[in-house]
Amino acid sequence: MGFISRDKATSLRPPYAFTGNPPRFRKYSRYISCLLFVLIALSIAVYFFPGHLLPRSLPSGHTAQGQDLRADDPVCPQADALVPGVNHDLWLTLGDALSTPLFQARAVRLVSGAVQIKGESFIDMGPVGNDSRWEVHAAMHTYLTRAFPLINKFLTREVVNTYGLLYTWNGSDPSLKPLLMLAHIDTVPVDDSTLGAWTHPPWSGAFDGTYIWGRGSADDKSGTIGTMLAIEMLLERRFFPTRTIVLAFGFDEEIGGAQGAGHISPVLQQRYGPNSFAAILDEGGSFGEEYGSIFASPGVAEKGSMNVRMEITGAGGHSSVPPAHISIGKLAAAIVKLEDNPFEAHLLRESVIYRRLLCLAKYGADMDPMLRQNIKDSMTSDQSLLELERILFNAAPIVKTLVSTTQSVNVIQGGFAPNALPEQVFAIVNHRIDSLSSSAAVKARDTSILEEVARRFNLNYNPFGIANYHSAAFTGNFSLVATTLLEPSPISPTEGVGAGAYHVLSGSIIAAYNTYNWTNSGRSKKDNTIFVTPALPSGNTDTRFYWNLSSNIFRYNHDNFGSPEHPLGGGVHSVNERLHVRVFLEMVRFYFTYILNMQECREA
Known part of the structure; x- marks a missing residue:
């Protein structure tokens, strides 16, 4: 069927059809600019913010329609709102609680208290036990214990590497794979020079009646508190799960996660084994308006990353008798060679970005008909695909970064005195590896591109530990070393076989969104429908440490990105970071909706 036609549209699917003969492609830069903004903004927003898991049957009275996965619609299929059946009354009770002033005050108090506890991560921190700056996290442990007494009574709590937190809520059915929910308790630092620019002090947790202000309010203490609050609410109503739920909270996600998630993951791998979790949910995607429609964007993959140290060594000496080319010049030539040869970028049909474009085109109410x-x-049509690629890339070359491997020389060092020839110089190249590529492909490409530099300057060439070129009249050595390496993540299935977990997530997103009466926030009637599209974050989360534990890894926290309620994601990583109280309450609604729906799912 492909794209829906006007006569087959339902109330949940706006009738935005592809009709008539394809028009000749004409310039419409205004619409292209809008598309580019959407792609780039979603990439930034996402950064900051297998199993067939459908129920065997729907219990009597179950109102979920999410089991109708619309398999006959191959383009961006949408699940219907999925609400709990067995626990339907409990779900309604939880939703009613969100609207009470007493609960809202409780929610504000919990987030505010967490924000007031400093938990900055600094890039130069040493290992736990060797750097006292980690010790700030002990206060958060104490706070969470006091704030969520039932969790600490009924869940098994473990401390990993001193400050990592692992909670296990054992389910009654051990045959069901557990659900793993991630968050982190650390934040990026606050630059002291910006303190005067904050509306409220960054560690105040101030509440002005609308926003909770402070570092970590949006990233990611709201995720930690929101997840725990949803579970505490369930415990208060004497709910106990059938499927085991595991919570894993790291404390250094903002600087890579090696000390936190990097230590928690081996514990889970040893305890449960590979591919042992039904799904993994971490921070990431959000929802917001694009092309006149509301789209939610859970991240289903991440790019890889690799830092390459390019080092050239040669004879030193006095600068009064320099050779024709000194080491710094040779390194500069290598940098220029890289920048003159960027990675090829292509819009591929199997990419997440392309699949997202299809969703925007299918459901975006206000998209230009020609686009x-x-x-x-x-x-x-391959010709049409190339034309679309050309239009997008020419309108804004930055879009290439979303669909390709990138390179950026961010560190350079060499020389120690103005009158001495440097004997050793190096630069560090940061690659963000396309989700459809690999580190091996990047290494092969760098090796090939830079070999010409080695030959030009008669350098012994050793790329990535393999002797590649040896000059009899060598003037120095040229080496490439991958100092850090992260392969692109697996891509979680979103369609066809194995996509059950994604449809449960999608149905939970839609149910949570539809439940709240958005008209109370001044939203128009058309905003009552939300569409879920796969997305690709521009950065990496703690999920990098858990890839082998599940084939269903999603990065989403139901944050209303870029809305009047929460502009630009609430100042994430910036001055005036803040969280709209209504946004937080809806995050909690999503968490308990998703948790309950996962309890009623079974592996095929």
Whole structure:
């Protein structure tokens, strides 16, 4: 069927059809600019913020329609709102609680208290036990114990590497794979020079009646508190799970996660084994308006990353008698060679970004018809795909970064005195590896590109530990070393076989969104429908340490990104970070909706 037609549209699917003959592609830069903004903004927003898991049967009275996965619609299929059946009354009770002033005050108090506890991560921190700056996290442990007494009574709490937290809520059915929910208790630092620019002090947790202000309010103490509050609410109502739920909270996600998630993951791998979790949920995607429709964007993959140290060594000496090319010049030539040869970028149909474009074209109410038609045509026409790629890339070259491997020389060092020839110089190249590529491909490409530099300057060339070129009249050595390496993540299935977990997530997102009466916030009637699309974060989360534990890894926390309630994600990583109280309450609604839906799912 592909794209829906007007006569087959339902109330949940706006009738935005592809009709008529494909028009000749004309310039419409205004619409292209909008598309580019959407892609780039979502990438930034996402950064900051297998199993068939459908129920065997629907219990009597179950109102979920999420089991209708619309398998006959191959383009961006949408699940319907999925609400709990067995625990339907409990779900309604939890939702009613969110609207009470007493609960809202409780929610504000919990987030505010967490924000007031400093937990900055600094890039130069040493290992736990060797750096006293880690010790700030002990206060958060004490706070969480006091704030959530039932969790600490009924869940098994473990401390990993001093400050990592692992909670296990054992389910009654050990045959069901557990659900793993992640968050982190650390924040990026606050630059003291910006203190005067904050509306409220960054560690105040101030509440002005609308926003909770402070570092970590949006990233990611709201995720930690929101997850725990949802579970505490369930415990208060004497709910106990059938499927085991595991909570894993790292404390250094902002600097890579090696001390936190990097130590928690081996514990889980030893305890449960590979591919042992039904799904993993971490911070990440959000929802917001694009092309006149509301889209939620859970991240289903992450790019890889690799830092390459390019080092050139040679004879030193006095600068009064320099050779024709000194080491710094040779290194500069290598940098220029890289920058003159960027990675090829192509819009591939199997990429997450392309699949997202299809969703925007199918459901975006206000997308220009010609752009919509071109995206539709690109599904079957290679010429149309190349034309779409050309238009996007030419309009803003930065879009290439979303669909390709990138390179950026961010560190350079060499020389120690103005009158001495440097004997050793180096630069560090940061690569963000396309989700459809690999580190091996990047290494092969760097090796090939830079060999010409080695030959030009008669350098012994050793890329990535392999002797590649040896000059009899060598003037020095040229080496490439991968100092850090992270392969692109697996891509979680979103369609077809194995996509059950994604549809449960999607149905939970839609149910949580639809439950709240958005008209009370001044939203128009068209905003009552939300569409879920796969997304690709521009950065990495703690999920990097858990890839082998599940094939269903999602990065989403139901944050209303870029809305009047929560502009630009609430100042994440910046001055005036803040969290709209309504946004937080809806995050909690999503968490308990998802938890309950996962309890009623079974592996096929």
